[in-house]
Amino acid sequence: MDWDKLRIFHAVADVGSLTHAGDKLHLSQSAVSRQVRGLEESLNTTLFHRHARGLILTEQGELLFDATSAMIKRLDAAEARIKDSEEEVFGELRVTTTTGFGSLWLAPRLPHLYDKYPDLKIDLMLEEKVLDLPMREADVAIRMKEPSQADLIRKRLMTVHMQLYASPDYVAKHGMPESVEDIGNRRLICQNPRTVQVGAGLQLVQHLLAYDVPSMLTVNNYFGVLQSVVHGLGIGVLPDYVTQDFPDLVRVLPDLRSNEVPVFLAYPEELRQSKRIQVFRDFVQDEIIAFRKAQRSSAENS
The missing domain is CATH 1.10.10.10 (Winged helix-like DNA-binding domain superfamily/Winged helix DNA-binding domain)
Structure with a gap:
C-alpha cells in the first residue's frame, strides 16, 4: 500500500x-x-x-x-x-500520572526541571486511566502501583499513605477528633468510592464510612479534596505528599492511615537511551530525595 x-x-x-x-x-x-x-x-x-x-x-x-x-x-x-542528542535535551516528553500526584506534587516541582532544560516541552497528561506505554500513548508514567505491562523499565520511587487532614480554622471551630468514632460528628471529604483510585485509599474511606458519617463531600480527585480541606469544609482523606507544600494542614488522628501505596516510574524499554527520559528520571529521583529529607526534618522538629 x-x-x-x-x-x-x-x-x-x-x-x-x-x-x-x-x-x-x-x-x-x-x-x-x-x-x-x-x-x-x-x-x-x-x-x-x-x-x-x-x-x-x-x-x-x-x-x-x-x-x-x-x-x-x-x-x-x-x-x-x-532526535535525542548526546549533548542537548530538547523536544516533547509526554508524561502521564494521576490527577492528584500530577497537580499536587509533580507540577509544582517542574520549574526545577525547566531551569536546567529550558528547551524541553512537557506534555503532562493527568488522568486515572492507565495509558499504554508500549503503544506510545505516553513516554513515561508515574503510577500508584507497579505496572503490569511487559517491556517496561520500572523503578520504585517512594511510598505514600492516605491520612486525615483538616485546616486550622476547621479544627478551631469544630474541635480535634480524639478517636475514629468522632468522625461521625464531622464532615468527611474524600474521593467518591465509585471513582477510580488506589485500593489503599478506598479501604480507608470505606473504614471511615462505617462510622455513620452524617455529612460528606465527595470529589473525583485529590486536588478537589485538598481545596475543600484548605477552605475549611471538613476533614479530608489525602495522600501524605501534600504536607510539604501545605504545611498549615493539621494532621487528624495521626495513628490512622492507609496501607502503603507504592509509587513507580516506568517507561518503554525502547526509550532506555532517550536523553529526555534520563533527565526526567533523574529530576524526579532528586526531588524525591529532597522531599524525603524535608519529611524527616519536619518529623524530627514536630
Missing part, C-alpha cells in the same frame, strides 16, 4: 473530515479526496460512510485505522530516539 495514501487516510479518519485533514496536511480537499478514493480502489473496499455531518469509518476503515495508528506511534518513537 502507498504510504502517502495511508498517511492521508489516517489524517482524515483522525479528524473525520476531508477539509480539516486537508488543512492539517496543507492539501486541497479535492487532493485529499482523490487519495482516499485511490486507496479504497486499491483495496477494493469502502473505508468511510459519507454523511452530511462528516465521515464515519466502516468496519474495514476501523481495521486500517488501528493499523495506521500503530504505525504512526512506532514512527513517533523512532523519531524521538533519532
Whole structure:
C-alpha cells in the first residue's frame, strides 16, 4: 500500500473530515479526496460512510485505522530516539500520572526541571486511566502501583499513605477528633468510592464510612479534596505528599492511615537511551530525595 495514501487516510479518519485533514496536511480537499478514493480502489473496499455531518469509518476503515495508528506511534518513537542528542535535551516528553500526584506534587516541582532544560516541552497528561506505554500513548508514567505491562523499565520511587487532614480554622471551630468514632460528628471529604483510585485509599474511606458519617463531600480527585480541606469544609482523606507544600494542614488522628501505596516510574524499554527520559528520571529521583529529607526534618522538629 502507498504510504502517502495511508498517511492521508489516517489524517482524515483522525479528524473525520476531508477539509480539516486537508488543512492539517496543507492539501486541497479535492487532493485529499482523490487519495482516499485511490486507496479504497486499491483495496477494493469502502473505508468511510459519507454523511452530511462528516465521515464515519466502516468496519474495514476501523481495521486500517488501528493499523495506521500503530504505525504512526512506532514512527513517533523512532523519531524521538533519532532526535535525542548526546549533548542537548530538547523536544516533547509526554508524561502521564494521576490527577492528584500530577497537580499536587509533580507540577509544582517542574520549574526545577525547566531551569536546567529550558528547551524541553512537557506534555503532562493527568488522568486515572492507565495509558499504554508500549503503544506510545505516553513516554513515561508515574503510577500508584507497579505496572503490569511487559517491556517496561520500572523503578520504585517512594511510598505514600492516605491520612486525615483538616485546616486550622476547621479544627478551631469544630474541635480535634480524639478517636475514629468522632468522625461521625464531622464532615468527611474524600474521593467518591465509585471513582477510580488506589485500593489503599478506598479501604480507608470505606473504614471511615462505617462510622455513620452524617455529612460528606465527595470529589473525583485529590486536588478537589485538598481545596475543600484548605477552605475549611471538613476533614479530608489525602495522600501524605501534600504536607510539604501545605504545611498549615493539621494532621487528624495521626495513628490512622492507609496501607502503603507504592509509587513507580516506568517507561518503554525502547526509550532506555532517550536523553529526555534520563533527565526526567533523574529530576524526579532528586526531588524525591529532597522531599524525603524535608519529611524527616519536619518529623524530627514536630
